[in-house]
Amino acid sequence: MGFDTHGTTVIAVKYRDGVINIADRRATAGYTVMYDQAEKVLALDDYTLISISGSFAKSVEVVRFLRHSFKYFERSQLQPMSLDGKLQELSRLIAGNVAAAMEGIGAFIPVLSTFDREANTGRIFFYDAMGGQFETGEYGAAGSGSGPIRGVFEYILRTKGPFRDMGRECALRESITMLEIAADLDTATGGSAKYLPAAKYITADGIRDFTDDEIKTALGR
Amino acid sequence: MPVSPYEWNESIRQRNEYIEDRLKDGSPVVAISYDNGILMLCLRQTQRKIYEIYDKLAFSAIGNQADIEVIRTGAIDVAHREGFSRSPDDVSAHRIVGFAISPSIKKVYSDPFGAPLVIRGLFAELGKTVEKDQYVVVGYDGEFSNSSGFFVIAGTDYAEDRASLYLKAEMESGTLTLSHALSAAVYAWGLGRKHIEEEDRADGELPKDREQTGDVSSFITEHLKGAWTVEAAILERNTHRESRYRTLTDAELEETLAKYS
Numbered sequence: 001m002g003f004d005t006h007g008t009t010v011i012a013v014k015y016r017d018g019v020i021n022i023a024d025r026r027a028t029a030g031y032t033v034m035y036d037q038a039e040k041v042l043a044l045d046d047y048t049l050i051s052i053s054g055s056f057a058k059s060v061e062v063v064r065f066l067r068h069s070f071k072y073f074e075r076s077q078l079q080p081m082s083l084d085g086k087l088q089e090l091s092r093l094i095a096g097n098v099a100a101a102m103e104g105i106g107a108f109i110p111v112l113s114t115f116d117r118e119a120n121t122g123r124i125f126f127y128d129a130m131g132g133q134f135e136t137g138e139y140g141a142a143g144s145g146s147g148p149i150r151g152v153f154e155y156i157l158r159t160k161g162p163f164r165d166m167g168r169e170c171a172l173r174e175s176i177t178m179l180e181i182a183a184d185l186d187t188a189t190g191g192s193a194k195y196l197p198a199a200k201y202i203t204a205d206g207i208r209d210f211t212d213d214e215i216k217t218a219l220g221r
Numbered sequence: 222m223p224v225s226p227y228e229w230n231e232s233i234r235q236r237n238e239y240i241e242d243r244l245k246d247g248s249p250v251v252a253i254s255y256d257n258g259i260l261m262l263c264l265r266q267t268q269r270k271i272y273e274i275y276d277k278l279a280f281s282a283i284g285n286q287a288d289i290e291v292i293r294t295g296a297i298d299v300a301h302r303e304g305f306s307r308s309p310d311d312v313s314a315h316r317i318v319g320f321a322i323s324p325s326i327k328k329v330y331s332d333p334f335g336a337p338l339v340i341r342g343l344f345a346e347l348g349k350t351v352e353k354d355q356y357v358v359v360g361y362d363g364e365f366s367n368s369s370g371f372f373v374i375a376g377t378d379y380a381e382d383r384a385s386l387y388l389k390a391e392m393e394s395g396t397l398t399l400s401h402a403l404s405a406a407v408y409a410w411g412l413g414r415k416h417i418e419e420e421d422r423a424d425g426e427l428p429k430d431r432e433q434t435g436d437v438s439s440f441i442t443e444h445l446k447g448a449w450t451v452e453a454a455i456l457e458r459n460t461h462r463e464s465r466y467r468t469l470t471d472a473e474l475e476e477t478l479a480k481y482s
Contacts, residue, residue, distance in 0.1 A: 043463045064305070071464070072301045075273050076294055206462055 007188025009145030009179055010040055010051035012113045012124045014138060014164040015171035018203040019113040019122035021049045022175050024145070024183060025198060026190025027056050036190055041198045045070050046206045047115045048086065053143035054108030062093050062108065083116060087125060087133060095131030111140040115202045122164075122202060138163050145182030145189035152178050168201065172210060173218040180219070192219055232333050240361045243339045247283025249375035249384060249413035252345045253392075254354040255402035258465070259345050262406040262453040264414070264444055271454045273466040275300035276309045277347040278317070279456055283374055284340035284361070292342055292359075296322055314346035314357040318365050327363025337361060343374045347456040347465060351396055375413040377420060383432065384413035399455070403477040407451065411441040442481045451478065 007028040012021045023040035026033060034056075041051045042063050050066070052059035069089060073081040081089075090112060101107035112125045125133055126140040139153050156174055157163070163171055176197065183191040196219075199210040210218075250263040250270060261271045261279055271281045274296050282289045299321040304312045322342070330337050338361055346355040356372035359365040370392055373384040391397070391405040415437055445451070453469040 046463045067463075068301055068305045071276075072297065075275070075301075076297045078269070078272075208461060 007186075008038075008040055008053045008143035009149070009182040009186065009189040010053050010111055010142050011146070011175045011179060012049075012051060012111045012126075012140045013171055013175050014122050014124060014162075015166050015168055015201075016164065017122075017168065018115050018201055019049070019124060020168070020171050020175060020199065020201045021051050021111075021113055022172075022179055022197050022199040023051050023143075024179060024190040024192075025195045026188065028188045031187075033190075037195055039198055041200050043200075043207050044086070044112075045074075045080075047117065047202060049113045049200055049202055049207060050090075051111045051113070051142065052108060053110065053146070055106040058097065058106035059108045059110065062090075062110075065093070066090065083114060083123075086114075087112070091127070091131040091133050093131075094127055094129070098130055101129060109142045111142050113140075113202060115204060115206075117204065120204065143189070145179075145186035148185040149178045149182045152181060169214070169218065172199065172201075172214065176215065176218045236330070236333075236337055237362075240337055240339050244284055244341055244361070245376040245417065247341065247374070247376040247417075249373055249380065249410050249417070250281040250283065250343060251371070251373050251384065251388070251406040251409045251413075252279075252281070252343055252356055253371040253388060253397070253402050253406055253409075254351045254369070255397040255399050256351065257399065257459060258455050258457045259347050259354055260399065260402045260406055260453060260455050261345060262403070262410065262451065264407075264410055264441075264449045265452050266448050266450075269452065271452055271468075273454075273464070274317075274344070275304060275312050277456060277465060278312065278314060279345045279454060279466060280342065281345075281374070282340050282342035283376060284338070284342075288338040288340045289342070291338070292322060292326070292340060295325065296344070314344040314355050315367060318344055318357045318359050323359055323363045323365045325363075326359065326361065330362045341374050343372055345372075345456065347458060349458070373409060373413055376417045379420070380413040380416035383416055384409040387412055400476065403453065403474070406453075407441060407477060407481070408437060411437045411444075414444070415440045438481065445478065445481050 008024060010023040012019055021041045025036055025038050027035040027038040041049055044050050044066050050063055070081050109127055114123055116123050124136045124140040126136060127133055179197055183189045196212055196215045199215055200207055248263055248265055252261045261281055263270050268286060272293055274280045280293055296317050299317055300312045326338055329335055340361055342359045344357045348354045354369055356368050357365055358372055371388045373381050375381045388405060388409050451474055457465045
């Protein structure tokens with residue numbers, strides 16, 4: 001599996017006004033660090049973010065396809081694709097990739113976050129390797145670094161209360177701390193020393209990047 | 222099939238007459254570059270008229286709605302196929318029109334036994350700067366041409382010319398802001414539409430002395446009080462949004478339309 005670039009930690013958490021997505025910037029192939037400026041939090045449309053883990057090549061291709069697919073639908077049909085329709089497309093792509101993933105080629109597992117404008121709330125969906133889709137009430141994570149930090153999410157929930165009640169700065173600080181822990185525990189997850197993690201948030205007003213200053217503040221620098 | 226050059230000429234002439242007669246009532250659409258993008262605007266009654274084609278491409282047309290849909294969906298298909306297999310940067314108005322849309326229209330137009338497409342279409346392509354914005358207009362016979370700065374499509378050549386002259390003068394003062402572009406576009410629409418409606422009644426061209434500001438303004442006010450609404454969309458040059466194209470909201474149009482209420 002040495003030729004397949006993968007390994008990462010991506011985190012999505014709800015907060016008071018929407019959803020935050022963060023990811024490290026490292027891309028690995030086997031024991032080699034391929035790249036330390038990878039973008040793993042990507043916008044699919046004005047209200048939907050996908051955070052990718054697993055095969056980088058496959059993920060990027062899937063994201064490109066989904067972007068085109070959603071936009072093509074909206075432009076040609078003159079109405080946006082429904083949230084269900086979008087989720088269905090992503091599930092189908094993961095399911096269609098199972099055979100290749102079993103062979104050890106191009107397995108990828110994303111976390112999809114969106115702002116549901118009808119329900120006026122952020123929503124997070126995560127997936128298993130077969131394309132099974134699960135909606136989460138608080139947080140979602142994927143990638144090789146997500147396993148080691150799973151207990152931290154639960155610890156925060158029990159000691160500090162739900163993410164969905166936190167303000168933006170607070171939720172960013174908690175999730176960036178978890179990303180730092182993941183980087184300490186997982187070789188395939190990059191730390192923040194060289195390049196800052198990628199962080200975006202979605203609200204009723206659409207998707208925005210966290211500024212470098214906001215990220216540095218959350219990192220305690 | 223026409224058997225003599227005379228018959229061929231005659232069939233083309235009748236065909237043009239048939240199409241131009243149907244295009245004549247088309248409500249003008251104004252496209253104009255401003256500092257942060259391109260504005261497309263028209264007043265309309267029921268049917269939506271301005272559409273997104275691709276990341277930096279918008280489209281509008283006058284003519285038969287079914288024909289407009291054929292061209293619109295055709296352009297969307299070509300743009301997405303091209304943008305997906307190569308790069309969104311390879312999708313340009315000139316390529317879409319020159320290599321896909323225009324030859325198809327020409328083919329339909331050249332078939333003497335088929336119904337020709339009744340359409341005058343305008344593609345607007347957003348560039349990195351105002352100077353790089355492109356407007357490609359395509360006619361019912363497949364003829365197309367490029368221009369920059371602005372473009373107006375209207376039911377008659379004369380109405381197009383008059384509205385264009387006005388916009389040209391507006392743009393001479395330098396790069397427009399969105400708010401300036403909006404008022405210029407609404408006024409240019411009124412100018413063009415007034416020509417069409419009065420030419421229709423008088424069976425001739427509207428004398429230029431009927432283009433006084435007050436006349437055109439009250440003409441626009443009259444339409445807005447009736448069943449007409451403003452449809453305006455922009456392609457934004459610098460935006461944090463994933464889509465550059467968006468329809469302007471009523472709140473964003475309020476200031477411009479205040480003087481016509």
